[in-house]
Amino acid sequence: MCWISKSAVCLVKEDVAQGSSVSFLSTEMQKRRLIVLLLCVLSSSCVYCQLDNNYVEDEIDAKQVDAPTRGFFGKHWRHQIVDAQSKLSETNNETMAVSAIAEETSTDVEKSASREGKFFSLFTVVKFANDDCTTVSNDNGTCYSASECSARGGVASGSCAGGFGVCCTFSYTCGQTTYQNSSYFSNLNYPSNYDATGSCQLTVNKASSNVCQLRLDFIVMMLVQPETNDSNCNRDQFIVTGGSRVPSICGTNNGQHMYVETGLLGNSPITLTVVTSGTGFARQWRIKVTQLNCDSIGRAPNSCVQYYTGVSGTIQSFNYDGISGRQLSNQDYTICIRTESNFCSIAYSVCSGGVYSITGPTGGSATAVGTPIGALVGSTTCNTDWLTIPCASDNGRAIQRGNSVCQDRLCGDAFASVVQTTSGTVISSVRPFRVTVHFDGFEANVPTSVTNVQGQFNNRGFCLSYIQQPCTS
Template structure:
């Protein structure tokens, strides 16, 4: 009986549970599919893998950066650069270089930018810093007559000076009698007065006063005429702001920096160069720190038996002594001269009432009347020379070359100062 009761009781429970399930289906028939779908989604998702992925993303963020780097914008300054050709340019994007009229010449900014070179010729205008002004057909030579002009417009109102680097400069030289540039000329107008030059001047430079404001364009003009001649020029135009430390002192057509260097008059050449007439300009050297004087010595002349590195007046086909001073007379410098303020030969014992020698000319470089060349010392500050020639050479002055002088600044502790 006891066993039969248990069996009957278990059967009754199963019957009740079956009825209970049936009644649930009948009462809420639409909830079963929804609950079943949620249950199946939970059973299929591996939440452990999701948590592992989140941990991995926290510890390995570069996986996301690899994707985002595709949309990163790279910027770089428009600084100076050197192109594949060796020319100086400005680093910029390809679109910017093209829109401003430049040409790409190599990469810069770690390959993100292009070195943009600005090169222009006759009849154009530019405000781009670092523009190269070249002859028509460059790099081929130019053999024609006419006028080739470039107008330089300030890139910014703060620009005070224009520096011209004569990277390539070969035009017809002066006539033989009075050394006047009457066939070809390079003329600078619109700034401070600049003497016209001609001949061979590769490696030289000029500083031009650009004035105040933005309405002061500077014009560079090559005038070619006369006989056939293979001309070639390439002039780099650099705009210098007023606030920069490399701005030249006022009144200096040429400006040199460094403890030592070399100065040359325009068209100087020991073989065939001729001193140009109608020259009048200042040559300045920046006084370096802890230097109180400067010493000048004529350059070596390996071409001629007798040096022509300093031949300013007289017939340089013959030996000519050094001439000094500004008075009239056969040993004075009344027409052509190089002014060295208060010059004295190195090692010379100064007399009690020593007078400062200023102008030096003749065919020997010395601060004394002498046939023996000497190193010349000056302690006048700032370090500045002045070169002057008139428009007459013949019949007294013949075949003068001009000058080539090496300089070296002297420290304040030097015993000669």
């Protein structure tokens, strides 16, 4: 019906206009024209037959959608056609948007979606944990989405979570507060130097109630050396308050670290403070602050200010640099080494090219003009400064040569578990592996021209290498 041309309709209209009456049914031609007219009247509501209103037969546009309906069939057919095309258009837009996402993220996802006939937005499917990550500059960060990193005030550097996240770092300086894990505390205008008198503080709040420790890594720590008259940190010092007790330090401590207990209950903040006094020194610090959960495998045992893992490694006193660093006064802390699987003892020795100089009671020091005092042991002679290594021996057995029992306190300017002039190897089978440091409040420095100095002068601290020994049975 709907392919009848407009000219046929016009012929009928023309006959009527010329005064034709009902009698025109007597001729064959008039019958055909009447049939055509009746058919067009019945089907006038068909969208494709509305040619007298300037609609193109093979096109459906906005005019057809807005056009008045012409009969039941016309309304029904037109709505079917328009609604079907509208839904098809909407489906195509959604598919194209999702396809674009799939194309950017994974070809496999796109192929899988094509097989299924439909697929969901990846933003509702892809989730990732806020784990630690490494930036392009080799800093530690936290994996966030790009928008969340920006909202938290971080800086994105590199990707993570298979490209769905960014490695976000958080840097803070004087007078600021952080709730973020893997954040950095630096001097003003870092990496430029700081040369002024002041107090720079960072307040660290727990990222969650499950945090039990902070690990502070001194990426850079360059402060003024301790005073020469007593080796105390009177001019510059780094102080931690609000958590477990850790020693105040100064001088050069690049690469060192500390663990601070935050407590199991509450959210009392930990305050990191760098106090500087005077000018004329190029100070610089950058400290990485890592928050450790109570169940973290990286958590240090209680009371351990430093914690090392691995079969072998190196431990040093604070402000040890092998050349000009001096032993700090008022140091009391414990260094812990994790016992690795199938290892039952540990051996210590002075680092290659390193120095061991712990105070003895009398005599000279190896770093000053005078008579070296060698290795000293026991609480009677090591009564001012010492290292405690539980049941230290020179051969791994409790009974040493000369039928003496193993020693706990070691001091002097040579490292050994027996009295001798040179350093040797010290072995302990007591687990867990621990070294306790005790330096008193008097560690003076004197010119090398002074002879026969007391053991409390010119001490350098220690650098020890360790290697765990496998179990023999």
